[in-house]
Amino acid sequence: MLKIWGRTNSVNVKKVMWAVEELGIPYERTDAGGAFGLVNDDAYRAMNPNGLVPLIKDGDVVVWESNAIVRYLAAKHGAGTLWADDPAERAMGDKWMDWPTSSLAGPFRDVFWNMVRIAPQNRDNAAVEHGKAACGTLFSRVDRALADHPYLSGDTFRMGDIPLGCFAYGWFEMSIERPNLPHLSAWYDRISKRPAFQKAVALPLT
Template sequence: MIKLLGRADSLNVRKVLWAMEELGLTCEREDYGGPFGRVDTPEYLRLNPNGLVPTLIDDGTAIWESNTIIRYLADRQSAPAFGGGTAIERAHIGQWMDWQLSAFNAPIQSLFVQLVRLGEDKRDQRVVDANLKTLHNLLGILRRALSDKGYLAGPTVTAADVAVGVMLHRFFALVREPAVDPRIVQYHGELAARPGFKAHVAIGKP
């Protein structure tokens, strides 16, 4: 049985749980991180030296970084439709997963800190506005990458959509009625209709 260490409300844990559902996999999950702590113990740091969640344990081996975990699971299941069948397909999926981590993540997480973690008195509206401007540009890139039908790397949902989709969930939960292209709203709606998204991502928290 695959073990996943990480609290269910962590966005990166939600991402892995959604990917598992897409791959028809189940796991035994244990609460680590946030209010549960347990990530700064020598035992946990031996599994994941970053002291962050998630960590996946399969066959006695630990793997960390949510996108790497997802790529591993797609390989493990030999799931070309989800993880890419050819080197080119894997690169097209991987580039969006890297884009999520290197470009899309930071402004959304900063917005989350400003709008959810900090009280209204501590909020810096200039930071909020700067993040919204950056996100407007990034969502323009996403819009241009999506054709009129289908998903980021083709006609079916892949690991690219899972990585980007969890961040879109947070964006739409934070910014009510954002001025975004209707195709982005439609894309998000299609991802949000998937059982794995409903079960693990849309859990009532941004």
């Protein structure tokens, strides 16, 4: 059975859990990271030297890095659903897989940590405003990309929608002002109705 390590309030762990639920893969999950610790234990570090979550073990195969895990699971279990066999079709969504981490995660973290994980009296309001402005600019690029297709992966929901979808949940559920981006909002409305999203991603923000 697939084994997963990670805490459910981690955006990176949510990516993996969403993919697993979409694919209907039986799994066992162990809380790890944050308050749960475990990630610095020798046994864990032997599997993931970075000491981060998520981590999976599928038989003898060990994979870390959330997007790599989603790709692995989609390739193994998701032919015709999360995984497009045609390389060009697959690339349409795949190009968005790492974009949230490389471009969005920094300013998003400034907003999320201050609005969700830091007491109001201790918030860095300047960081919040700067992060909101940066995220708004970045999400406007997504909005333009969604003008011609219902999903980042094209006409069909696939793995390319999962990473950004997990960030989008936090963006739309935080009590903040957001720019009006109709295509982004329509995409979020579509993905948020998926049962797997509701089970794995739509959890209280903590």
